[in-house]
Amino acid sequence: MKSFLHRFFIPSKHNNYRAHGLHISSLTVYLIGALVLSFTYSNNSLLTAGSVLGIAQDITVGALLDLTNKQRTNSGLPPLQLNTQLSSAASGKCNKMLADNFWAHYAPDGTTPWYFINQAGYKYETAGENLAKDFNDSNSVVNAWMASATHAANILNGKYQDVGFATCNGTLTGSETTIVVQMFGKPVGNAVATSFTNVAKAQEPIPTSVTIRTQPTSQPTPEPTQVAYISEPAPTRSTIGSSLQASTTAKPGLVAGIMRSLPKAATFTLFGMLLATLLLDVYYGYRLKAYRVVGNHMAHFIFVAFILLSLLIAAKGVIL
């Protein structure tokens, strides 16, 4: 074993003065492994067989509400009430994004977030929306929102009284993902009993990543439906292609969790190992003064660095 590792990582006369981990034969084995992994994951029928895989996240409405309200109470603001109409609006938005394959506050056909709120029957004075996708748990979602000034401004907006959430699984821009929609609102005519109530003037929508919309107060006062906070929603397994799950929970099984993180872990492991092999090969090759006609080491370093940084940038949850 020791001899194998030595040959694998360190150039010597036993491996033709080139770390075996960088030989063409080893690189071919890596490629075959990558192909097998890619084939397995691209074949949905294999992944969904027996519901072993599929999109499975630990994102729950209860946890999202809890964490959102925790941030508000930490800032001295009253907690938001979970509103079924806003949750229904969030569900509508979630569905629309998957159906029309877009990732934006405004749909390509011009549909605004306010359309869904109006459709759900929620008459608002002020409303807002936060979006997130590609996260694995509720905590990461809220943390990412709080790390963004504009999204945190929505969560910590004293005008809002109600909130609605929806999560939906499906394929968006070529990738299977879980989308989280959070919609805020203050119903028309409802006074907020806090020090943040002195916001009466109607505002125009702000065209930023996080939008705040205010309707004129001349509309008839609605009776927004308030629902009690559901602390522990019934767990529901989500699968590839399932459309919408407002107010539901999807908890990953152990196997599903491992399988989901396997491609990323495999890429990190392989390229981390390649980086270590390259470093050892350069160091011992220099010490042995070995002249090898091989690929350029500096180029390989740049390449491996690019791959590792790509993973950090690309395979991360995003908010909007």
Added chain:
Amino acid sequence: MSSEISRLKTRNHIVTMKKHNHHVWYLVLASIAVLLLSALYVTRGNNQVQFYIITLFMAIYVVWGILHHIANNNLRLSVVLEYILLSATALFLLKTVLLK
């Protein structure tokens, strides 16, 4: 004596030029890598576009490798295979991560 110094100077000059050329090659590849990493950051949320960006870098990397070795007169089939195998492995793994 004078001719010896001249030869040394010339040799040093050649060595310096070669090093300089290497730096330019590396700078080009590193700049492209940084540019495309920035593009990956800007296109966060659109995995399909990100995959195209990564594919572009893989292609550039293979072409860069071949041209660099041609410029250094040490291009071999094994070297070309090395670049292609590394790129293809990275491409398939990142495809699995991004487009699963």
